[in-house]
Every structure is written in structure tokens, then in C-alpha cells.
Amino acid sequence: MEHTKGKNDFTALGKRMPRTEDHRLLTGHGRYIDDIDVPGALHACFIRSPYAHASILSINSTEAEDMPGVIGIFTGKDLAEWTTSLRMAPSIEGVKPVEMTTLPIDKVRFHGDLVACIVATDRYIAEDALELVEVDYEPLDPVTNMFKAQDAGSALVDETLDTNLVSHQTFATPDVEKVMAGTDRMIETNFSEHRQTHLPIETRGIIAEWDAGREHLRIHVGTQAAHPYRTAIAGRMKLSESQVTVISPDVGGGFGQKIALYREELTVAALARHLKCAVRWREDRFENLLAASHAREDWVRTRAAVDENGKLKALSLEIVEDFGGYCFYPANYLARVIAMILSGPYKLDHYAFDVKVVLTNKCGNGPMRAPMAITSWIMEGTMDAIARDLNLDPVDVRRINMIREDEFPYQMASGETLEDINPFETMEKGLSIIGYEELRSAQAADRERGIYRGIGICNVVESTTYGSKFYKSAGIPGSGHESAWVKIEPSGAVRGAVGISATGQGYETAFAQAIAEGLGVDPLEVKIEIGNTDIAPYGMGSRGARGGTAGGGTAYLAGLEAQKKVLAIAAKMLALNTADQLCMKEGKVWRCIKDDWTETELTLADIARTAYLDPTKLPDGMEPGLEVHKAYDPPPMTYSNSSHFCQVSVNINTGEVTFDRYLIVENCGTVINPLIVEGQQHGATIMGISGTLFEHVVYDENGQNLTGSLADYLIPTAADVPELEIVHMHTPNKRTPAGIKGMAEGGVMGAIGAVSNAVSDALAPFGITIDKHPITPDALRALLRNKS
Amino acid sequence: MKKVAITLNINNRDVDMLVEPRKLLSDAIREDARLTGTHVGCEHGVCGACTVLVDGKPQRSCLTFAVQTQGKAITTIEAVKGNNDGYSALQQALHEEHGLQCGFCTPGIIVTFEAYLKENTNPTEDEIRDVLSGNLCRCTGYQNIIRAIQKAAAVMRGETPGAAK
Ligand code: FES
Ligand code: FES
Numbered sequence: 006m007e008h009t010k011g012k013n014d015f016t017a018l019g020k021r022m023p024r025t026e027d028h029r030l031l032t033g034h035g036r037y038i039d040d041i042d043v044p045g046a047l048h049a050c051f052i053r054s055p056y057a058h059a060s061i062l063s064i065n066s067t068e069a070e071d072m073p074g075v076i077g078i079f080t081g082k083d084l085a086e087w088t089t090s091l092r093m094a095p096s097i098e099g100v101k102p103v104e105m106t107t108l109p110i111d112k113v114r115f116h117g118d119l120v121a122c123i124v125a126t127d128r129y130i131a132e133d134a135l136e137l138v139e140v141d142y143e144p145l146d147p148v149t150n151m152f153k154a155q156d157a158g159s160a161l162v163d164e165t166l167d168t169n170l171v172s173h174q175t176f177a178t179p180d181v182e183k184v185m186a187g188t189d190r191m192i193e194t195n196f197s198e199h200r201q202t203h204l205p206i207e208t209r210g211i212i213a214e215w216d217a218g219r220e221h222l223r224i225h226v227g228t229q230a231a232h233p234y235r236t237a238i239a240g241r242m243k244l245s246e247s248q249v250t251v252i253s254p255d256v257g258g259g260f261g262q263k264i265a266l267y268r269e270e271l272t273v274a275a276l277a278r279h280l281k282c283a284v285r286w287r288e289d290r291f292e293n294l295l296a297a298s299h300a301r302e303d304w305v306r307t308r309a310a311v312d313e314n315g316k317l318k319a320l321s322l323e324i325v326e327d328f329g330g331y332c333f334y335p336a337n338y339l340a341r342v343i344a345m346i347l348s349g350p351y352k353l354d355h356y357a358f359d360v361k362v363v364l365t366n367k368c369g370n371g372p373m374r375a376p377m378a379i380t381s382w383i384m385e386g387t388m389d390a391i392a393r394d395l396n397l398d399p400v401d402v403r404r405i406n407m408i409r410e411d412e413f414p415y416q417m418a419s420g421e422t423l424e425d426i427n428p429f430e431t432m433e434k435g436l437s438i439i440g441y442e443e444l445r446s447a448q449a450a451d452r453e454r455g456i457y458r459g460i461g462i463c464n465v466v467e468s469t470t471y472g473s474k475f476y477k478s479a480g481i482p483g484s485g486h487e488s489a490w491v492k493i494e495p496s497g498a499v500r501g502a503v504g505i506s507a508t509g510q511g512y513e514t515a516f517a518q519a520i521a522e523g524l525g526v527d528p529l530e531v532k533i534e535i536g537n538t539d540i541a542p543y544g545m546g547s548r549g550a551r552g553g554t555a556g557g558g559t560a561y562l563a564g565l566e567a568q569k570k571v572l573a574i575a576a577k578m579l580a581l582n583t584a585d586q587l588c589m590k591e592g593k594v595w596r597c598i599k600d601d602w603t604e605t606e607l608t609l610a611d612i613a614r615t616a617y618l619d620p621t622k623l624p625d626g627m628e629p630g631l632e633v634h635k636a637y638d639p640p641p642m643t644y645s646n647s648s649h650f651c652q653v654s655v656n657i658n659t660g661e662v663t664f665d666r667y668l669i670v671e672n673c674g675t676v677i678n679p680l681i682v683e684g685q686q687h688g689a690t691i692m693g694i695s696g697t698l699f700e701h702v703v704y705d706e707n708g709q710n711l712t713g714s715l716a717d718y719l720i721p722t723a724a725d726v727p728e729l730e731i732v733h734m735h736t737p738n739k740r741t742p743a744g745i746k747g748m749a750e751g752g753v754m755g756a757i758g759a760v761s762n763a764v765s766d767a768l769a770p771f772g773i774t775i776d777k778h779p780i781t782p783d784a785l786r787a788l789l790r791n792k793s
Numbered sequence: 794m795k796k797v798a799i800t801l802n803i804n805n806r807d808v809d810m811l812v813e814p815r816k817l818l819s820d821a822i823r824e825d826a827r828l829t830g831t832h833v834g835c836e837h838g839v840c841g842a843c844t845v846l847v848d849g850k851p852q853r854s855c856l857t858f859a860v861q862t863q864g865k866a867i868t869t870i871e872a873v874k875g876n877n878d879g880y881s882a883l884q885q886a887l888h889e890e891h892g893l894q895c896g897f898c899t900p901g902i903i904v905t906f907e908a909y910l911k912e913n914t915n916p917t918e919d920e921i922r923d924v925l926s927g928n929l930c931r932c933t934g935y936q937n938i939i940r941a942i943q944k945a946a947a948v949m950r951g952e953t954p955g956a957a958k
Contacts, residue, residue, distance in 0.1 A: 030896030033830020509895025
């Protein structure tokens with residue numbers, strides 16, 4: 006990679022600086038969607054289905070329309086005139102094409118599905134009008150179980166398909182069957198993740214303003230991917246991208262929920278154009294829990310062929326995923342990645358997978374922070390199962406199967422290449438910090454006294470940055486590139502923009518550090534502008550953990566490019582033939598004479614002034630001005646790794662799980678800002694713990710969502726979570742700018758595996774193994790009752 | 794519904810407004826007084842994002858009608874500050890310890906603990922966790938918020954900032 010400095014020379018990268026975006030957020034001056042005042046804006050609210058599956062027979066809105074303050078009530082038929090439907094038909098083998106209209110027209114597919122939109126002068130009035138609209142439904146058989154959904158006689162969620170099985174993909178290495186058949190030791194393990202939802206504390210919302218004179222649509226919406234969002238909305242409204250501006254201001258969390266263009270948002274935008282005014286919508290929490298986006302409901306089975314030492318010879322994986330009622334993403338989007346990167350830090354030559362994705366009458370699924378998180382629970386749960394079966398220590402089974410330092414780069418059976426990670430080192434380091442051997446002896450002594458403590462280990466290989474090549478080889482549509490610009494104004498003021506949009510990750514600070522490093526200025530001198538499609542260049546947005554490598558990496562490269570231009574000008578001004586012996590440091594030009602760096606009298610401001618206001622002094626052929634643009638497509642995939650160690654106590658009378666210790670040893674490469682990285686690791690790990698122990702979207706057998714409030718859908722409070730200890734063992738990635746790898750999802754992966762394994766370990770004397778989440782006190786009590 | 798004229802005292806300023814009796818205090822603060830630092834995360838009293846002080850005591854503004862708070866002193870995030878209009882000790886500590894990410898939950902937490910740290914100047918970690926359990930945060934995992942509150946308490950007691958650790 007093109008950079009002249011070694012890692013220890015970084016000054017702005019790696020700086021533990023508090024975030025610049027904090028100021029407005031700490032003082033009540035953030036600008037979230039609802040804080041943006043648009044005089045005269047109308048308010049939308051949505052009529053939603055009380056049924057999981059029903060035909061819409063008629064909608065009678067006369068009485069509601071007569072209410073003072075009500076502008077109109079709009080249905081699927083209206084919207085179909087103004088917008089196109091969403092067709093999801095990637096040319097990928099095994100994935101069925103599907104299509105959805107902007108609002109449903111004939112039938113609804115889940116409890117909370119959309120029926121019509123009310124527009125009124127005020128939100129209270131819109132909600133009053135909602136009570137007056139009569140919708141006549143004919144209930145249909147609800148499809149609520151992903152296994153029964155595959156039965157021949159099952160009702161169809163989408164009648165344009167002949168089955169609810171919307172995607173089915175398989176893969177097998179040449180000899181896997183032979184190896185499986187030839188082993189006498191086959192260990193089968195099940196894993197089942199329950200349905201969850203992202204729960205950003207700021208719900209969804211949008212303000213759409215139609216400028217009838219300029220025929221321009223301006224949208225304020227909380228989105229992780231402003232540019233792809235603009236492309237989508239322009240296409241569906243039959244506008245050119247140049248007629249749409251998308252602005253994502255401060256966003257109160259996303260976690261994957263704020264990527265897709267949602268039907269509500271498109272409806273509001275289409276109505277703004279139809280009504281030639283501004284229309285806004287704020288989702289309430291009930292709607293957010295029922296109908297924004299769900300995630301993660303799947304069932305998994307592994308069959309591991311092993312030898313007598315616990316060495317993995319072959320592995321087969323089956324996944325069935327419940328995708329809900331609509332495909333906002335290609336149906337194979339999530340499960341396929343799980344299958345591709347499954348084996349993580351473990352050696353595996355022979356591998357097969359079978360991935361089924363099924364439609365049901367539930368809210369549509371989408372990616373939630375670490376959509377591939379279950380991989381680490383699957384692999385680490387499989388390691389523990391092997392250890393149990395062969396009566397070996399689970400650590401020894403990991404040791405014998407793990408890829409060692411000298412075996413990287415390692416090509417996985419799925420074809421993906423792992424490099425620049427150190428899972429064995431992070432595991433061994435963690436084992437010595439927690440004193441694994443002593444813990445095992447203490448555990449045995451505790452059990453004698455009726456105290457049930459468990460140790461869970463989870464080694465994580467986190468796929469962080471997805472380059473375009475990965476998407477191509479995985480058969481998922483999409484690009485992995487990102488772009489950035491740096492502009493140095495005539496006064497020397499530095500501005501930077503990156504295509505990605507933030508939802509709380511501190512990108513303004515991190516990207517300022519990356520540009521500052523590349524350019525050679527103080528990070529506080531760099532002003533970052535993101536989340537506005539008129540300002541920032543086209544980028545693919547925030548998802549995966551690509552903010553670091555794709556966002557930060559591109560920003561760094563743009564900074565380097567800017568420095569190159571600055572130094573070329575400086576060389577001319579200093580009457581030198583080349584800029585080879587010059588560099589920028591703290592906004593000044595430095596010169597190397599006989600290995601000695603000294604400051605020249607030239608500053609960035611001098612150079613900027615020349616570039617803009619005295620261009621005849623520029624090197625021959627150089628354009629006036631001081632702007633650079635850079636796009637970058639990362640390697641097919643970058644990986645970070647970590648080892649999570651969790652010690653829990655289980656109260657066998659109450660089923661309560663409490664944390665005794667939680668340690669993470671991690672390697673995420675070159676760190677842009679340690680403070681931010683640790684914050685992301687905390688957030689991700691607690692989100693993983695939360696998913697494992699607390700959260701659960703519950704549907705009854707009729708498809709009624711029973712978890713429509715925060716009193717029913719639980720996330721942990723400060724009183725429920727452990728203190729996390731984090732130890733760093735960073736090694737840079739050799740192929741990315743500055744060696745950045747990315748992180749922010751691995752914590753979820755580690756927690757899911759470590760907590761599940763710890764609880765299983767605690768309950769080993771009862772023969773209980775956790776194969777299902779969430780591990781609530783009730784669930785544990787039921788397991789214990791069955792065993793006694 | 795018929796609107797009524799009320800006057801709310803928010804951050805030591807009287808604000809006249811014409812509101813329906815059913816208007817929530819959170820909406821009145823945000824829409825009528827145009828102070829948008831108070832956030833609404835659930836509208837059913839669970840998340841704590843909408844917390845304001847009413848006569849110095851934390852209260853969920855989404856569970857309160859605006860008309861009920863006439864004659865009371867309401868304090869919102871916009872009034873929290875330190876000496877010379879800089880940060881309060883708590884704001885400063887949250888900044889230094891990275892106790893906020895998306896920032897949506899932050900005003901509710903600050904307002905709650907500005908009040909609490911006056912009442913209990915030397916809280917234990919368990920006490921902090923217990924009080925903080927009234928505010929949901931989806932981003933931070935709480936650890937840095939707790940560290941920041943400990944640090945702020947130490948600063949407010951006049952101890953060196955590092956002593957809180
Ligand atoms: S908005 Fe009031 S408690 Fe959530
Ligand atoms: S910082 Fe995002 S919810 Fe707390």
C-alpha cells in the first residue's frame with residue numbers, strides 16, 4: 006500500500022481524542038429528524054393491518070376524510086400510480102425473483118403491514134382520523150412457522166411464487182461426502198437464533214419537501230447509506246438522481262435498520278410530490294417494534310466428522326432462515342454470508358452447506374449488527390460439542406483445530422482467504438489472563454458446593470470490510486467501494502467528505518483523523534461533512550464494519566493525495582526539482598536535508614493561497630485550486646479477530662444468569678481512535694449479550710406480534726450488564742490503507758458464542774446444552790425442570 | 794379538541810402557548826417552546842430519553858401533560874452548563890470518557906444525573922447502575938457512561954478527576 010511512513014510514525018491515527026461531534030449532542034443542539042423545523046409541513050400516519058395475513062376487501066375513509074385538518078387518505082392503488090414497485094430479482098441461482106408495491110393493494114402479509122396513509126395538518130389529527138377509517142379484511146391462513154411454511158399445502162405468503170422457499174443455495178467441496186462417510190465419529194449440533202429487532206432509540210422518520218418550481222425533492226431521513234438511498238428513491242419515483250437530495254442529519258442509532266428505502270418513506274416522498282408541499286412522518290415505538298425491520302430468526306444444524314483427537318475432518322451446515330413477509334434485501338443476503346465465512350479461525354478442508362430462506366407472515370428481515378454473528382456460536386458450540394463427546398478439554402479441541410500463525414494466508418474451504426489475523430495468540434493470551442486452569446479447578450470445587458459457574462470461550466473472526474469482489478463471488482449484488490474528497494480552501498481551511506453516513510459511530514472525528522494523517526495536519530483542523538448527497542461523493546454507506554477500512558481508509562488515501570499536491574506546489578515555491586525530500590507535518594512543510602527534518606517557512610495556508618489566488622506560480626500544467634477526489638475498493642474481504650472469555654454463575658433455582666467476568670482480547674489492526682474503537686466494542690458486545698439473554702420478538706401462532714412495547718421487548722439496562730475488560734493485540738492488515746481492518750460487529754459475534762457456551766458449561770452437570778436463544782430465566786428453569 | 798392558553802416556565806423563561814389539554818409535555822417543549830434537546834424514544838415511559846426536571850426532580854415528559862406543569866419550574870438539557878457557559882462536570886466527563894455515541898439517549902441521562910449527583914455526591918457503582926437503569930441506551934453498553942458519572946462525581950466533590958476510577 007502506498008504510504009511512506011511506518012505504523013509507529015502515525016500521529017493523528019491512533020490518537021485517543023474525544024469526539025468533535027459530542028459538543029452539539031451534549032448540549033441539546035443535535036439535529037435529529039424530528040428537530041428539523043419545516044414550516045407548514047403536513048404529517049403522515051399509517052393504517053396498519055391487525056392481521057398477519059389477510060385480503061384487503063375494501064377501505065372506507067369517507068368519515069375520516071371529512072375531519073377538519075385531514076388532507077387525504079391514500080391507498081396502495083394511489084401509490085402505484087406515482088411510484089414503481091420494488092423488484093428484487095438478482096440473477097443468482099436459487100434465489101426467486103420477488104416484487105412488492107409501495108403499499109399493499111390486495112393483501113397484507115404481517116401484523117403491522119401497511120394498508121393506507123393518512124395526511125393531516127398535525128400528527129394528533131392524523132392519529133384521530135386513523136380511528137375513523139374502516140378496513141374490511143378477509144383473514145387468510147397465517148404462515149408463522151418456517152418449517153411448516155415449506156409444506157406443500159401451506160398457504161403462500163407471496164402468491165407469485167409457487168412456494169414459500171424463496172431462496173435455496175448449496176455448496177460442497179469435491180470430497181466432502183466421501184470424508185463424511187468414512188468417519189465413524191459424527192457429531193451433530195443444533196443452534197437456533199430467535200427473532201430480534203434493531204431498536205435504535207430514535208425510531209425511523211422522514212421529511213420530504215417537494216420544490217414544485219425546480220421539480221426537486223429534498224429528503225431528510227436517518228439513513229446509513231444516503232447515496233444508495235437516493236438512487237433507490239429516484240428510481241422508484243421516476244426522477245433523475247439529480248432531482249433528489251438526501252440529507253441524513255444526526256441519527257439516533259441504526260444497527261442495520263436504516264439502510265433500505267422503506268415503503269413508508271417512499272409513500273411520504275411520493276405524497277410530498279403529489280401534494281406539492283412538505284410531508285413528514287415520525288414512526289412511533291409500537292410501529293418500530295412491529296414493522297420497521299426484524300432480524301436473525303434461524304435454525305442451524307452442523308454435522309462434524311472428527312477423529313479421536315477431536316480434529317475436524319469435515320463439516321456440513323444446514324441453515325433455515327425465516328425472512329418474514331417481504332424481501333427488502335436479496336433473500337440470500339444474510340444466510341449466504343454465514344455459510345461463506347463459517348469456519349472462522351478453524352482449519353477445515355471438506356465442507357458443505359445447504360441454505361434455505363423462507364417467507365412467513367412476519368415483518369421482513371434485514372441485516373442487524375453482525376448479521377453473520379451466529380457463525381462464531383456455531384463454530385465454538387461445535388468445538389464444545391466435540392469436547393463433550395470425546396471427553397476432552399474444550400481448549401484442547403480448539404488448539405488442535407486452530408489455524409496457526411505460519412499457516413496464513415489461509416484459504417477457507419468456501420474459497421475465501423483469511424490473512425493478517427492472530428486467533429491463536431488472542432486465545433492463548435486470554436487463557437493466561439483469566440487463569441484458565443485455576444478456573445477449571447475452582448469450578449469443580451464450586452460444583453461440589455452446589456454453585457454452578459461456567460466458562461465460555463468464543464474465538465471470533467469478524468468479516469469487516471466487504472470489497473466488490475466478495476459480493477461478486479458470493480452472488481450478492483452490490484459494490485464495496487467508498488469515496489472521499491479533500492478540499493483545502495484559499496485560507497488553508499481543510500474540509501473533507503466521505504460517502505458513508507454516520508449513525509453514532511463518531512465518523513466525523515475518525516475521518517478527520519484519517520485525513521489529517523494523510524495530509525499532515527492536526528485532526529482538529531479538518532472539518533468533515535457527511536450524510537448529504539449534494540456534498541459528499543457517492544459511497545456505499547455504513548454497514549458491515551466498513552466504516553474503518555472503507556471510510557477511514559479512503560479518507561486517509563484522499564489525505565495522502567492532497568499532501569502530494571501540496572508538496573508539489575511547495576517544491577516549486579522552494580525552487581526544488583522534486584518534492585521527494587518534503588513532507589507535511591502539523592500544517593507546515595518540512596524538508597529533509599541529510600537525514601535531518603526541519604521546518605520550512607511554508608505553511609498549508611501559503612500553499613493554498615498560491616493554488617487559488619496566484620496560480621501562475623504553480624508547477625507547469627497544474628490546475629489551480631486544491632481539491633482531490635479519491636475512490637477505493639477494498640480487498641474482497643478484510644478480517645479482524647478476537648477472543649471472548651465469559652464466566653457466569655447460574656442460579657439453578659431462579660434460572661438467573663449473572664456475570665462474574667468478561668474479557669476480550671482483540672486485534673482490529675491499525676486503530677484510528679482507541680476511544681471510539683473501545684466504545685464500538687462495548688456497544689457490540691452488550692448488544693450480543695442482549696440478544697442472547699433478553700431480546701425476543703414474539704409472534705403467537707396466529708401471527709400476532711406480542712412484543713409491541715419496550716415493556717415487552719426487553720433490552721438490558723445498566724444494572725444487567727457486565728463490565729468488559731479489553732486487551733489489545735493489534736497487528737496491521739498488509740493490504741489496506743494504513744493497515745486498518747475495521748471492527749464494530751465482532752463484539753456481537755463473541756458475546757453470542759461466549760455467553761451460550763458459558764451457560765452450557767455451567768449446566769454441564771445436568772446434561773444441559775444451550776441450543777436456543779434467548780436464554781431467559783424461564784427458559785433455563787424449563788430446561789432444568791425437564792432434567793430433574 | 795379545544796385549545797387552552799397556558800404558560801410554562803422552562804429554563805427560567807415563561808413561554809406562552811396554546812395547546813390541547815392532551816398535549817404531552819414532551820411535545821410542548823419540543824414544538825411550542827422549540828427546545829428540541831429533549832428526545833422522545835418510546836412515548837410510553839420506558840426509555841427515559843424524554844426526561845426533564847420538574848421542580849428539580851426528574852420526570853418523564855412523555856407521561857406528563859403540558860397543562861399539568863403550569864406553575865412549576867421545568868429544566869431541560871438546554872439549561873445544563875458549567876461555569877462560564879462551558880460544560881458541566883458531567884458533560885465534560887461524558888465527553889472525555891466517550892459516554893455517548895448517537896447521543897439520542899444522552900440528554901435524558903444528563904438531566905437525570907445532574908439532579909442525582911446533587912442528592913448523592915458519592916454514589917457507589919451499584920447505585921449509579923441502579924439509577925441509570927431508568928435510561929435505555931442502545932449504543933454504548935453503558936460502561937463509559939458509568940465511568941463518566943463516577944468521574945463527574947469525583948470532580949464535583951473537588952477530588953482529582955483520576956480518583957474516580
Ligand atoms: S419517550 Fe418518554 S420514556 Fe421514552
Ligand atoms: S448513545 Fe445512542 S442510544 Fe445512547
